[in-house]
Amino acid sequence: MYSILIVDDEPMIRKGLEKMIRQTESLDCSVRMAENGEEALARIREERPDFVFTDIRMPRMDGLELCRRLAEEEPDVQVVVISGYGDFEYAQKCVSYGVKQYLLKPVGVQDMRDTLAKLTNALGRKQSPYYLSVARLDEWVEQMEVAVWSLHSEELERLLERLECDYDFAQLTVSRQNEALQELYALLVKKLAHRDVVPHDKELRLEGVATSAKSFGRLAEAVRKIAADLKAKRKGKAKNPVEAAKAFIDEHLSKEVSLEEVADVLGLNPSYFSQLFKQTTDETFVQYRTRRRMDKAKKLLEQPHYRITDISYEVGYADHPHFTKMFKKHTGYSPSEYRSRLGIE
Incomplete structure (x- = not known):
């Protein structure tokens, strides 16, 4: 059975093309539809069709972008492009994307039969009917x-099993x-x-x-080795590196811990860690550390028995x-002003 996808934003045209396809004698096929290129790509990823009209x-997303993708x-x-525009420029672009058929609307029944005959013959000449979905x-x-x-070791194992089972490499x-x-x-x-x-092994060697x-x-062995090496590099901490960094900073607020020191604890390159921290938290390393220091200072100032000099x-x-x-x-206030506002002298 052949799988066909029709992509057109006009419902009547989609139905008309489907009817013509189903009228083609001796063609066993399933027909699905999409309203635009974006929806078409989603359907193609769900189930790879043999032919796309x-x-x-x-x-x-227009048809040209869909063809390019x-x-x-x-x-x-x-892919067969069906268009009401007989512009040669469109045809040229379609050819550059590997499109073999370009039909002008309105499409006749015989045009559809001839096109399907060419498509099925071309598919039959291929050495293997099975292709991996990129x-x-x-x-x-x-x-x-x-x-x-x-x-995440459980997810890693699930993905390894899924690869072997779902993608049917046996074909x-x-x-x-x-x-x-x-x-x-x-x-x-x-x-x-x-x-x-x-990784230590940058290539997967399968010779012989x-x-x-x-x-x-x-x-599986190579992927597990990458994860094991990464875990060892992080000194056995299987945590999100940014969350681990936050925890380390919070535990050492009384010390002048540098970004380089925290990156070394996590086993990360300092430059990369700096970028990762900023992208994840929307704060730089110094901004986060300062904010957490001020948060802790406010909590200590709320306790009268702490001297301000000791808090600093x-x-x-x-x-x-x-x-x-x-x-x-x-905060907008000095430490003593902050205490005064709380009624602490």
């Missing part, structure tokens, strides 16, 4: 990257399986490198591996005048 002019993500899907594999790599980075030859797994591992390594995680079980075993030391300021200046800048 798409309009050019559509809202949200398909050329990148699903180059083996055969978009779905990219999604797997992104999820695996997060699982490794967060040291590929062992050599093609090996190539696909090597590509996946290389992409994962590349993504982790942006997080300053550099003759069974898919051994190939997947090698991949307790929150990391050996220079009392500097503490007073920072507290007023943060």
